[in-house]
Amino acid sequence: MARIALDRLAAGMIVDDAVTDLHGTILMQKGSVITQNGIKILRMWGISEVSIDSESAAEHSVSPEPSVDPRFVEEAHREVGVLFQHANHGSAFTQELMRLATLRIAKAKSERG
């Protein structure tokens, strides 16, 4: 399980712990799949982060800026996978470090051409 900030949520991620409002009303059940519309709803309810199944979080993590060639992003993803092979993948910090590292490597590759 990883706690993912709302602006890092991506369609396809799977909710790992029911999302509730302040009064405990369930907004999203455990096991629901995140959609763009779902993210909008969570934002309206003022939800700041959601527990996401770690595997689906890694699989659907927000990809870097669209200006970077997807080929470089894919290569960067692979390198980051190796770089973080011993890391604690369930942690939201690791997720964010991996996202930043991917972005950084992809950018460096695209600058080199």
Place this chain on the structure above:
Amino acid sequence: MPASPRDLLDGTEKLSSVSAVYERLNEVIFSQRATVEQISAIIMQDAGLSARILRIVNSAYFGFPKKIDTVSRAVIIVGTQQIHDLTTATSIVRLFTKIPERFVSMQSFWKHSVACGLAARVIAGLNRESNVERYFVASLLHDVGRLIMFDKIPELMDKTFYHVLEHPAPMFKGEQEIIGFDHAAVGGALIDVWRLPDSLGEVVRYHHTPQFAKRYRLEASVVHVADAIAHAMQCGSSGEMNVPSIEEETWTLVGIKPEFLPQIFELVDRQLEGVLKMFHADEP
């Protein structure tokens, strides 16, 4: 095969041999009766050190709005303890000039250490710690034990590299398996031999395992997290190829949020090259 970290430290140079000024500065500052004039006078005996301090205080690292052009103003504005810590750092960096290049280049090693130091300093600043420079210095030294190991037991370090390639594991665990102790233990022992503060020794000793630190767990945890950030940024290398694993409780203790990480990356990037240059600059 060395039996303990201490066995690797025979014949290690003393800090005072690199910087005679360092020892005198140490005495004066710890006597707690030092005046700014006394401290400045000691620093000014070493032209290289004076130049380095002026470069540091005038760099993006401090970001003061006006140029500081004398050592005594630097001491007043930055503070005696901070000047002492930065002097320690610059003296130590200059102590190590060569290691077998097949492991890592010296440049790459210090790049990793300085990036870690800058990240730790930013985290300490976000947490409103009083002396952020000690975080910088502890991080700068966190992997210093590995320099000793590369120098004193290169064959065993080769063996460790192959071992972790064959059986994927963090380098420090490989060192424990092949050599019997890791670079953190060697670094801790070195700091004891040099009679640097206990806090520094404990942070270096536990920078991979902050949960075992007794008195300085927060400091060790900050350096542990900063090390992971420097690895994720791929700024230089101290011999480890991968990002270390960090327990959730360590992140909690350190007290930063994942949302802070982009800001930390940015600040480290902005200061890194400038600080690296300063450590090696001798001419004013």
